Amino acid sequence: MEELIKSYKGKIPGSILKALKKETLSRKLTKKEVEKVLLRLKQIYERAKINAGESIGVITAESFGEPSTQMTLNVFHFAGVAEMSVSLGLPRLIEIFDARKEIKTPLMNVYIKSPWNKDPAKVKKIAAAIKEIKLKDVSSSFVINIPKLQIEAGLNKKRMRNLNLSEDDICKAIAEGFPKLNVKLGTEKLVLKPKSEENQLIELYKLKEKAKVAYVSGVKGVKQVLPVKSGNEFMILAAGSNLKEVFKIKEVDETKTVTNDIHEIKKVLGIEAARQAIINESSKVMNDQGLDIDIRHIMFISDVITSSGFIKGITRSGITGEKESVLARASFETPIKHIVNASLIGEEDNLNSVIENVILNQPVPLGTGLPDLVIKMKEVEK
Amino acid sequence: MVDIFLDERFIGNVDDTENFVSKFKEMRRTNKLPSELNIYYDKKLNEIHIESSKGRVRRPVIIIENGKSKVTTEIINKCRKGELSWKDLITNGIIEYLDAAEEENALVALNEEYVTNEHTHLEISPSILLGLTTSLVPYANFVQSSRLNRGSKTQKQSLGLYATNYLLRMDTDVSVLHSPQIPIVQSFMHEISRYKNHPSGQNIVIALMSYGGYNMQDSIVVNKGSVQRGLARSTYFRPYVAEELRYSGGLVDEIGIPDKEVKGYKSEKDYKLLDADGIVGPEVKVEPDNVIIGKTSPPRFLGELEEFSIAASTRRESSVAVKQGEEGKVDMVVLTENEEGNKLVQARVRDLRIPEVGDKFASRHGQKGVIGAIVPEADIPFTASGIQPDIIFSPHSVPSRMTISHLIEVIAGKVGALSGRYIDGTTFGSENVEELRKELKELGFRENGCETMYNGITGEIYKADIYIGNMFYLKLKHMVANKLHARASGRIQLLTRQPIEGRSKGGGLRLGEMEKDCFVAHGASLLLKERFDSDKTVVHVCESCGSLAVSDDYRNKKFCIRCGANVEITAIELSYAFKLLLDELKSLGVYPKLNLVSKY
The missing domain is CATH 1.10.150.390 (DNA polymerase; domain 1)
Structure with a gap:
């Protein structure tokens, strides 16, 4: 029996042979029956293969092109109460296939590791930690002190308490981000004074604008977070994408967390992951529109995009140009x-x-x- | 403090806004200010705008004061007697005109029942929100608005009596319906627009059922008996015009039978219908390419005359012939002069159009369809009383489009036809459907409008009851006879050697980019090549330099302009468009080489 199955090696995929072996044991098939099954399997497998000279490229293009004519333009899907818009439909599909570097709505699905993902309070805390906090989020006022040539940012204690930040934390973060500044703590305010004395007022003003959006805490690029319940666990939807930083948080489940930014996946997880991401993202678009496309077309397109080891969009600067x-x-x-x-x-x-x-x-x-x-x-x- | 603008020019300000506006309106209503003025208070900008300029769209509404309409029964009676005119209603402050801006400050009630203390105005009639053609749709308050839109659009395309003096007119591309009828189900607009003077459809019997797949997807099945009895026949008119133009140098066009020496002379049989004056007579049957008005023009360039001509006549043929795919009888011939005093000849050709497969029809509810089959009367289903429908309409056209008014008209039309009266289907003021159903029952029919019907072919009873009744149907101006087109071979473009475009010129039908993709996807590669053979040419290529060579068929010599005759020159088959591309590349300064490789 074993030999019989072995003789079909190379004619039928190994995984199918393995499954057949298991089935023959559990169903107690006779040798004759197994031979029959093998013949039939071979037939089916041969028929499933694409013939030489089949124009798969055009068929794939048409399989995407025809249903996408029915797609409604510019559909936005709002997740939950907070304004989390996700670009869907044709614009998103074009975004994926063109392999745009800057996508319209970067989004992460952050999953939490096992013990913590059942506790909504903990998840909320992680979510708050993920969200990028800028200086203006924790300050009440920005004033340029002209005689002293320094910027004074009033600190909002209430917000700081909500975000679990101390004055020292902010002071440290700003000092790190602006090495040319002397950062000191005043009474309920942060004093920023340039180290070099010969500063002009205009430069000080520019500095003030820069300081407003200075990074304080959280994950850079994450503009908004939304803890949601999915199934029987809690997870976080995050607007903005920064996989590398999110993975540094110990509660985050790196095996499940994903982003919709293909280039970022390629950078952090590699080209194979990017291939899978293209498949997932584009089939999500098609499914949301209620369109049914065979997965093999989608796989083929993402293979074409990623097969060189780099992500090359279907544009004149990408594959078509080559x-x-x-x-x-x-x-x-x-x-x-x-x-x-x-x-x-x-x-x-x-x-x-x-x-x-x-x-x-x-x-x-x-x-x-x-x-x-x-x-x-x-x-x-x- | 609020700024006031008169016609967008600042004129002053006022403190008590509300008092100012209400006083302004009061004065307008009591004729102390002209009724053309409109006032609008913009709360956001805190500005008052008074408008007196022309070109604003304004509409009349009834004024409401303290939750009571100013139009009382007394006033209505006075209007009825003719004691009050429309003008009086305005001067007495009963009705006023609002413009788009003042409407923003007004709250207009649609119906008197809805009036509350907050309302400032009352709509004269709720149906005023519909325009002229849309008001012609009966029971329009029972359809989706988008369908209403389409319904009124199709009415504009319907054939009817478009003008009572049509026999004296020379309109291009018009049709006249042979026996137009007054619709049984009408609205108030039919009366106002005097629809019965220019009706544009016919009352027919319609059954909602499928019929052997010939009325799938917006097609309809038509009873051949009805067609033979004259259903939806129309006459199509097209005028042909010729003018004796005057050219510089005293040369003129000449209307008459062209001489045989004339440049571009067609053939004798094309001119056979012409009378001695070179114009075809009335009631002559004409076919495509027949000359209707014979005409010759002087040569295009004067130089031609001196250099090349042998005889005196090098005049050009410029006759007017019947267009491709058209035929008919000459209806009327007119000889006149135009504004410049040139002789003008017009001949109108008329063609009888009997409904055929492919002609377009529509009801008034945006339900348009094309004839899918014309079925012999013997095969058409019939009711117990022997009634046979003129048109069989697919029931699948109804649910997704939600044209309830279409269904109501069937019942209303049935009641109207049976009781011999017109039914009022005015939007928001129509006859009650429940009442109509009761009346239908009293007339001896089933209340729901359905009837037991028999299969016309086998005579068996249909298991389902068929919804059948009368309704008003329109024949639309899109007829296949004007659109059908196919060609095998014909004229080609000079530049690309590809077929010319357009039905009127007998052009080809393009196999476009997406159609090409379909051939490729099917792997029908050789068939695709054959499709694109329309501009196939044979070119000769010099194998040593790769450029196009010359083949001199007279001397039976082949040579390359650069390399001479002692090189291998091969003939290959190419599309002429590619040869053009090569030429264009050369003009760009790019040297394209053809490197030939033997396939075998």
Whole structure:
């Protein structure tokens, strides 16, 4: 029996063979039955394979393109009471496939490790710790003291208590962020004085504006947090994305926490994770719109984007710009640029793909255009 | 302190805003100020705007004082007797006009029942919120507003008696419905707009059922018997115009049968319908390419005459011929002069249009459809009393579109037809549907408008009761005869050698980018190539330099302009568009080389 199954190695995927082995034992199949199953499995597997010359690229593009014509433009989904807008629909899909560096609504789903995720008070505390606090969030006033040439920021005790911050904490954080400043604590205020004496008033004003948004505590980039219950645990929705810093917090579950910023995932978790993130994000968009696309199309697209080890969007600066054929590139965007550059280095177009052959009115090397009758002329002549 | 602006110009300020505004209004209502003035207090900006300028949109509403409408029964009676005119109502401060700005300060009640102390005005009639064409939709308060929109839009496209003097007119692209009828279900607007003088539809019997898939997805099945009896027949008119233009140098166009020597002479049979004066006579049957008005023009360039002409006549043919895909009979021929004193000939061609598969119809509720089949009368289902519908309408068109008014009109029309009266379907003031149903019952029909029907083909009773009744249907101006188009081969563009565009010129139908993608996705590569063969050409390529070579078929010689005749020159098949691209690249200073590789 074992040998019989082994003989099919390479013809049927190993995982399926393994599953079959398990089933034969539990169902007590005879050798004849197993052979029948194996034959049938092989048939099904062969049929599921894509034939040579199938134009999977166009089929994938159409599979996305057709349903996306039905998508409503600019849908925003609001999560909960707090204003947490998430861009969805076509704009988000374009964002993913173009591999934009700056996405419109960065968002993290922060999960908490086991003992703490059942306690809403603790989760709330973590959420508060994640949110980025700027100096203006804890101060009541910003005043430029002209005779003394210094900035005085009044501190709001109540807010500080709410955020669990002491005066020293703030003092320290500001001093770290502004090495050129002398940071001192006054009575209920923070005094910022430039170290160098020859400061102008205008520069002081600019400094004041900078100090307003100075980082005090929390995770940089997280503008808003929202603790929510998902299933039987509590988690945090965070507007703004900074995986690296969030992972430093010990209560955060690094195995589950995700962001919707593909580039950040690539930076922190690597290219394979980015591939999966593209799959997850784009299928989420399609599902939210009630559209059904086969997962393999989505997988194919994210493979194309990530296969080089870098994230390359489907733009003229990404994959499309790397097409081999000059004519294919020229027919996509900025034709003159491509033709002129190609002529400068004497590029050659071997007419291997679709669009160039359409331009020349030649059969496209796909489907019925792929097979050729091959005659070895020299042998015929002999 | 509030600033006051008259026509957006600052004129002063006032302390007691409310008193000022109410006094202003009071004075306007008592004719101490002109009734054209409007006043608006902007709370946010704390400004008062008084408007007297022209071009504002204003509308009349009834004034309410202390929660009571100023229009009393007494006033209504006086109006009825003719003692009070519309002008009197305004001067007496019963009705006033509001503009868009003053409306912001007003609270207008839709109906007298809703009036509270807070209201300042009362709508004269709730149906005033609809425009002219929309008011023509019966029971419009029973449809979704977007459908109402579409319903009034389709009415503008319907065929009818568009002008009573249509026989004397030379309108382009118009049709006249043969026997238009007054709708059974009407609204007040039918009366006001004198709809019966220019009706634009017919009352037909409609059944809501499917019929063998021929009325899927907004198509309708039409009874052939009804068509033969003259349902929705129309006549299509198109004028053809020719003018004897005067050119510089005393040259003129000439209307007459062109000589055979004329440049661009068609063929003798194209001119056969012309009378001696070069114009076709009335009641002559014409077909595409037949010349209706024969005309010749002087040569385009004077130089041509001296250099190349042998005979005296090098005049150009410029006759007016029947357009592609059109036919009919010449209805009327007019010979006149235009403003410049040139001889003007107009010939109007008329064509009888009997409903055919593909013609577009609509009810007044935004339910438009195209004829999917014209079924012999024998096969049309019939009721117990022998009634057969003129049109079979798909019931699937109703739920998602929520056109309840469409269904109500069927019942209302049925009652109207049976009792011999017009039904009032005015929006917000229509006859009660419950009452109509009762009346229908009294007339001996089922209350819900359904009837037992028999399959026209087998004679079996349908298990379901069929909703059947009368309604007003419109034939729309979109007819297939004006749109059908196909071509195998024909004229091509000079530059690209691709087929020309447009039905009127007999152009090709484009297989576009997305259609191309479909071929590729199916892997139908060779079929795709064949589709794009429309501009296929053979070019000769010099294999040594890669540029296009010359093939001189007279001397049977092939040579490359650069490399001479002693090189290998191969003929290849390309799209002419690509040859053009190569030429364009050369003009850019880019040298495109064709590197030929043998496939085998």
